[in-house]
Amino acid sequence: MPEGDTAWLTAHRLDQALAGRVVTTFDLRVPELATSDLTGETVIEVLARGKHLLTRFDGGLTLHSHLRMDGSWYLARTGGPPPRKHPEHMVRARVGNEEWTATGFRVHDLRIVTRQGEDSLVGHLGPDLLGPDWDPDRAVANLLADPDLAIGEALLDQRLLAGVGNMYKAEVLFVERVHPWTRVGEVADLHALVTTAQRLLRVNRDHPEQSTTGIPGRGREHWVFERGGQPCLRCRTPVRRADQGEPPRARGTYWCPTCQPDRRHD
Template structure:
């Protein structure tokens, strides 16, 4: 699933290409929007809200989309072919003007709604880590609402704070030396952990490369994520992996058993999956 910084960069690029310009291309390839035609309207702004993309259009309308696990928007010059990163039959939306064409591949939850109704699709989200409403104290308070939850699962709950995905979950917990199955109320520095979430997303939001280590070379960008069985970059202990969460929302979780020691009591009792390389 795209992380919040990827969605923020997507919205930023769409904003630069579409905002302030009149639409000359409007093509939606999902049944619910087959008759929608936005040609002649002007895009006023495009912004990210957590992992949602909101394209605001004149007449107080908003086009909503969600990238989920596999969605993406690409921007290309009008008149040229859209990027051939995916086959054409996966295109769900085309929006364009005299200069730029935005192509939405496998974007989900496409809907046109009144701007006053945006809360219907994003009102449940917690403070946005990359948004103007970011509130670290509120995010920490939201996490504490379920003190017995595993911190790894709590960070992925967008109702607590919006924008964290599985990769940043694993990396932030390593950076803060917190085991993923630690109960929220046993995390010894929740405010610092929330601050680290904010810092790493802001550090990566302006470019497609995602690094938590400070290095951009392949294989050195991440401390533990997708490094199962490899030596920890801090202590050389083999990194472990286990699924966390109930199916179908279980996520492969990575941690160092030395840098992130197992807590005295694990969230959910003793029925957590056994760690493995």
């Protein structure tokens, strides 16, 4: 699942290709927007808000999209070979100019709203870890609103802080030596935890590769994420995996029982 740094990098690359240029291609392949046409307008900017992407046009409208589990945007030179990442039937959107064409494969939640209407789509989000509104104090206060919630679930709630996905959740908790089922109110230093989350996303935002360990070598990019049963890179204890959360939103959670001891029954 794309996380906040992937959304940020996608928006950054789209912004470089589309911003300041007149739209010559605009094609949305969802029934309710199939007749929408913003050709002739100029893209002002493309930005990420948490995991949401907002493409703003000079006429006052915004195209909203979300990557969710399987969405992606690819760029290609206009008139050149199209991206071959996915077949044509997966295309949901195309926005292009004389130089570049952006193709959205399986992108979700396509909407066209006014600039003022953006709040109806992203106004519920907490402070964005990679945005200008990042505020660690507000993020901590949001987390503490439900002190009995497991921290592993709380970090994924985009209403509390926006940008953390399942991978960063596992890695942040490992770095801070916090067990995933620790209640929010029992985490020793929430400020350190959210600061670590912001730091890890920040160091990964400028490139598609994601590494939280800094250790070179394939299979060593992450401390615990997707390493269930393998030895912890720090202490060699086998990493554990279990589902966390209520179905259908339960997510696979990874942790080291030695580095992240469960203190709920101490």
